[in-house]
Amino acid sequence: MYSFTPIGVCAQKIIFSISDGVVKDVAFSGGCSGNLQGISRLVDGMQVEEAIVKLRGITCGGKITSCPDQLAKALETGIKKQAG
Template sequence: MKYSYRTMGTCSSQIDFEIENGVLKDVRFMGGCNGNLKGISALVEGMKVDEVIARLEGIRCGGKPTSCPDQLCKALRETMD
């Protein structure tokens, strides 16, 4: 299933992704640090949603209370509710 999440508190503005049988696919960040976010997307694609959350949740960016990887986790948690 395809999802779209509007981020808050980060340079990226939106994350689009798919989840199929509990596995994350086709992750795309809109805006933000292009190279870093392409790298994160490549690393998490094919991983189980629970594993992505366990590894990335709570990561902060500089002095901000969140980050793009943390926002991805918030988006994934929303899909689980």
């Protein structure tokens, strides 16, 4: 299980796991509950690299990032930690 503190978005924390290259158990603290539950369910069971490609670079309003973009960054961090 990984914990990531996003920057520049409403969500305060992203918790997730990666098992055999697959995203599992994504949960956000804070932010827009409905949208973040939707994102969490959509990426559950997805290959980590596919999720990163789909989410990276999404912006929110005038911000240069978004909760999906921060999830991509969290997943990238998780992969690096697994690689050791």
